[in-house]
Amino acid sequence: MTYQSEPDERVPGVVTTQGSSYDTTEARPGRAFLARGTGRLTSRTWFVLLAGALLPAIVLAVWLIASAGGTTATLPSPGDVWLAGVDLAQRGLLASDVAISVQRVLLGFGIGAGLGLSIGAVVGLSKLGDILLSPTLAALRAVPSLAWVPLLILWFKIGEDSKVILIAIGAFFPVYTTVSAALRHVDRQLVEAGRAFGLNGPRLFVTVQLPAVIPSVISGLRLALAQAWLFLVAAELIASSMGLGFRLVDSQNNGRIDRIFFVIILLAVLGKLTDSLVGLFERWVKRRWS
Amino acid sequence: MSTTVPQALARDVSRAVSIDFAGVGRAFAPERGSGPARPVLRDIELAVEPGEVVAILGTSGCGKSTLLRITGGLDSATSGSVRIDGSPVSGIDPRTAIGFQEPRLLPWRTVHDNVALGLPRGTPKAEGAERVSTLIDLVGLSEFAGHRPREISGGMAQRTSLARALARNPGVLLLDEPFGALDALTRLKMQDLLLDILSAEPTTVLLVTHDVDEALQLADRIVLLAKPEDESAPGATIAQLLTVPGTRPRDRGSAELAELRGRLLDGLGIDRHGSARGVETGTSIPHYPY
Ligand SMILES: Nc1ncnc2c1ncn2[C@@H]1O[C@H](COP(=O)(O)OP(=O)(O)OP(=O)(O)O)[C@@H](O)[C@H]1O
Ligand SMILES: [Mg+2]
Numbered sequence: 114m115t116y117q118s119e120p121d122e123r124v125p126g127v128v129t130t131q132g133s134s135y136d137t138t139e140a141r142p143g144r145a146f147l148a149r150g151t152g153r154l155t156s157r158t159w160f161v162l163l164a165g166a167l168l169p170a171i172v173l174a175v176w177l178i179a180s181a182g183g184t185t186a187t188l189p190s191p192g193d194v195w196l197a198g199v200d201l202a203q204r205g206l207l208a209s210d211v212a213i214s215v216q217r218v219l220l221g222f223g224i225g226a227g228l229g230l231s232i233g234a235v236v237g238l239s240k241l242g243d244i245l246l247s248p249t250l251a252a253l254r255a256v257p258s259l260a261w262v263p264l265l266i267l268w269f270k271i272g273e274d275s276k277v278i279l280i281a282i283g284a285f286f287p288v289y290t291t292v293s294a295a296l297r298h299v300d301r302q303l304v305e306a307g308r309a310f311g312l313n314g315p316r317l318f319v320t321v322q323l324p325a326v327i328p329s330v331i332s333g334l335r336l337a338l339a340q341a342w343l344f345l346v347a348a349e350l351i352a353s354s355m356g357l358g359f360r361l362v363d364s365q366n367n368g369r370i371d372r373i374f375f376v377i378i379l380l381a382v383l384g385k386l387t388d389s390l391v392g393l394f395e396r397w398v399k400r401r402w403s
Numbered sequence: 404m405s406t407t408v409p410q411a412l413a414r415d416v417s418r419a420v421s422i423d424f425a426g427v428g429r430a431f432a433p434e435r436g437s438g439p440a441r442p443v444l445r446d447i448e449l450a451v452e453p454g455e456v457v458a459i460l461g462t463s464g465c466g467k468s469t470l471l472r473i474t475g476g477l478d479s480a481t482s483g484s485v486r487i488d489g490s491p492v493s494g495i496d497p498r499t500a501i502g503f504q505e506p507r508l509l510p511w512r513t514v515h516d517n518v519a520l521g522l523p524r525g526t527p528k529a530e531g532a533e534r535v536s537t538l539i540d541l542v543g544l545s546e547f548a549g550h551r552p553r554e555i556s557g558g559m560a561q562r563t564s565l566a567r568a569l570a571r572n573p574g575v576l577l578l579d580e581p582f583g584a585l586d587a588l589t590r591l592k593m594q595d596l597l598l599d600i601l602s603a604e605p606t607t608v609l610l611v612t613h614d615v616d617e618a619l620q621l622a623d624r625i626v627l628l629a630k631p632e633d634e635s636a637p638g639a640t641i642a643q644l645l646t647v648p649g650t651r652p653r654d655r656g657s658a659e660l661a662e663l664r665g666r667l668l669d670g671l672g673i674d675r676h677g678s679a680r681g682v683e684t685g686t687s688i689p690h691y692p693y
Contacts, residue, residue, distance in 0.1 A: 306507040308495055309477060310520050310571070320520070324511045401511070 189371040194378070197371035206360070214345055214356040215383070217273070221280025222341040226334055228281070229288025236289075237296025238322065247293070254286050258344065262351055276348040283344035284337040291333030295326035331395040338391055342384045419454035419606045420498060420574040422474065426483030428638065429469055440481070442638035443469055447483070449626065449641065456601065456608040456651070458618035461628035462671060465639040467611040468504055470628070471577045474609060475501045487575055497523075500571035504579040504611075506560035508552040514563050515539060515548040521570030538566040541596055543589075557584045562593065569600060576608045582617065594620055598652050615667045619660045622647055627670045643670050 154160050173191060180190040189197075201207040235242040236250070261282060262275075269275035299322050307321040349358020357376050364372035427447040430440035443466040451457050461467050472478040474485055476496045485492045487499065500521060508517045515535055522531045539548050542562040547555055555563070561584045568576060581597075582590045594617060601608065612618050618625045629642035645667070648659055 302503070302505060302507050303509060305477060306503060307509075307520075309475060309501050309503075310567070311495070311497060311524055321509065324509070327511075 187370065189374055193371045194374045197369070198375045198379075201360075201372065201375065209355060210357050210360050211379070211383070214349065214358070217276050217280060217348070217356065218338075218341045218345050218387070221277045221344070222284045222338055224277065225281035225284025225341070226288045226337050229285045229333070229337065230292055230330070232285075233289040233292030234296060234318070237293035237326075238318070243293075250289065254290075258282050259347055262348070266352060271352045276345070276353065279348045280341050280344045283340040287336035287340055288330070288333040291329045291336070292326060295329035296322060299325045327398055328395075331391070331398055335388060335391050335395070338387055339384065342380065342387075346380065418498075418572065418574040418604075420488035421453050421486075422449075422451040422575060422607060422609070423486040423489075424449040424451075424474075424483070425486070427470070427473065427480045427485060428482040429466070429473060429478070430481045430638070444473075444480075444628075444640065445482075445638035446640045449644070451607055451609070453607055454605045455624065456610060456622045458622035458625045459609060459611045459628060460613070460615065460618055460625060460667060460671065461639065463613075465628050465630070467628060468579050471501065471579050471609060471611055474575070475499045475577050477501070496575075498574040499577055500568040500573035500575075501577040502565050502568035502579060502581045504583070506552070506557070506564040508560055508563055508567075510552050513549050513551060514544055514555065514559075517552065517563055518566045518570050521567035523571055535566075535570060538569055539563075541600070542566045542593070558586065558589060561585065565593070565597075572604055573606060576606050578608065579611045580613065581610070583613065590617070595652065597621065601651075615664050615671070616655070618667070619647055619664060620653055620655060621651070623651075625663075625667065627667060629670060643667070 176188075176191055180188045180193075198207065201210075232246065232250070236246050237243075258279070261279060265275040265278055269278065303325065304317070304321055307317050312320055345356075346358040346361070349356040350362055353359040357380060360376050361373060364370070364376065424447045428442065428445040430442040432440055447470065449457075459467050459470065469478060473480050474487075474492065476492045476494050476499070479493070487496060508514075509520070512520070518535045518539055519531060522534065526534070536545070536548070539545055542565060544555075544559060544562060544566070547559060552560055552563070561581065565578070565581045568578065568581075582593050585593060598621065610618070610621060623646070625643075625645045625647060626641055627643035627645075628639045630637070630639050631642075643666070645663055647653070647663065649657075653660065
């Protein structure tokens with residue numbers, strides 16, 4: 114009965130032999146060496162930030178030079194644009210425009226992404242759901258989304274609902290498509306292992322399928338957010354009395370090209386900002402789930 | 404660690420149950436188009452006693468994993484039936500736990516959390532965590548409990564998968580080549596460990612292996628799956644059913660086992676190069692009949 118008399122000495126023996134061969138500190142020098150070599154500069158935060166700002170700086174410089182002699186009617190100077198922004202802020206229009214536009218984007222994005230996630234889950238997980246829903250959804254997706262505008266305005270008037278719904282339509286499809294496709298391709302062996310250990314239905318979904326598709330879900334959400342801003346401006350250009358899109362049309366009618374420049378730059382900043390937020394979330398999720 | 408294996412694990416009375424195979428056969432549909440179904444297994448008749456360890460030997464592709472999957476309810480027989488504890492298996496059976504041929508670990512979970520997946524549903528949290536830690540300790544991975552599957556080796560992943568199946572403390576334990584990816588020394592340690600755990604928590608075990616010595620060391624009986632030599636009927640069935648003399652743990656070098664070993668190697672179609680050789684290698688590390 115040798116095996117029972119000394120189990121404590123035996124098993125830790127395994128630990129030490131495996132432990133030394135898998136010593137993580139030994140694996141690192143190789144990578145550190147690489148980092149010290151060619152890859153070093155491009156992985157420094159300050160360099161990344163600086164290099165990313167290079168092109169905008171050049172554009173700004175060219176803009177300054179080009180607008181110096183020209184008329185403000187076609188190309189306002191950066192200073193003019195800044196002043197237009199300050200002016201809008203002082204009138205209180207900036208805050209209200211940004212607030213209403215962000216609210217529309219968030220509402221529409223939330224509704225569209227939520228529906229995309231749940232319907233994408235149904236289509237990706239259930240054969241029957243796939244058969245019943247995916248042809249219809251594929252047909253709806255083929256409709257250029259702006260074609261909904263006249264219908265939405267007739268049905269919901271020019272209020273908030275029509276805009277939020279249009280944005281929701283824009284946000285829905287990227288999420289729906291990525292989620293349903295990703296769920297179809299979850300490793301069958303993992304799903305089977307989950308089943309074998311007694312998981313099914315929602316528990317199986319939460320334990321195996323959802324974590325497996327999280328990276329795709331996030332990239333779907335990022336796409337959807339970009340779409341949401343796109344559709345926001347479209348909705349506000351067509352019919353509204355407030356918001357950044359309205360400000361664009363209004364400025365066009367009044368010949369305020371400086372304001373148009375300002376709003377375009379503001380849209381770029383806002384879009385990048387919300388995208389970065391999703392990016393942060395993505396990083397957290399990736400650390401947690403892979 | 405001051406506790407012995409039996410003290411650390413023994414929780415309740417034996418759950419070991421019987422397994423009965425009655426005329427079990429499995430034929431797979433032809434890959435493309437029509438044509439006759441391709442039989443893989445046929446006429447498997449076997450009664451496994453509660454608490455018995457039965458090793459399943461056979462050449463690659465002869466249907467060992469298929470038989471195990473049918474027993475666990477992951478696949479179903481095309482003819483005949485499997486009964487566990489007298490009641491027929493239909494669908495995934497909560498009385499069984501399976502250690503797959505591949506580790507099948509959830510990549511986003513740590514080793515500890517992967518093992519915890521095997522715990523029976525409703526295990527109190529503290530008790531579950533303790534059992535998981537004990538098992539991880541036993542398979543020699545306590546240093547790696549917090550690592551993700553991609554940070555451990557193939558053999559370590561396989562041991563994690565074994566611990567996950569053991570966490571279930573099932574009535575029937577189905578192990579598909581649980582030590583296939585281990586080096587000879589770790590393999591012997593894990594074999595002894597399995598014997599320790601079985602003496603603490605007796606359960607019925609079906610153990611698929613390629614390794615004749617492993618079968619002789621661990622099993623009470625050995626089933627050799629093979630196609631009939633005259634090709635009279637397609638599909639593998641039980642070609643030999645041997646009872647291994649003595650009780651576990653067995654002396655790896657005994658002459659009695661060497662004789663059985665020779666018969667099994669013959670059954671697998673392996674040339675022994677003289678029977679004396681069998682005695683010799685039986686005393687040292689296992690011989691791999693690939
Ligand atoms: N889902 C399936 N569909 C079709 N054929 C299958 C399926 N699963 C297994 N087979 C076939 O059944 C046969 C036996 O497969 P199985 O995995 O049981 O072999 P095995 O004895 O476990 O082999 P190994 O020792 O290599 O793991 C193979 O010929 C394989 O092609
Ligand atoms: Mg197999």
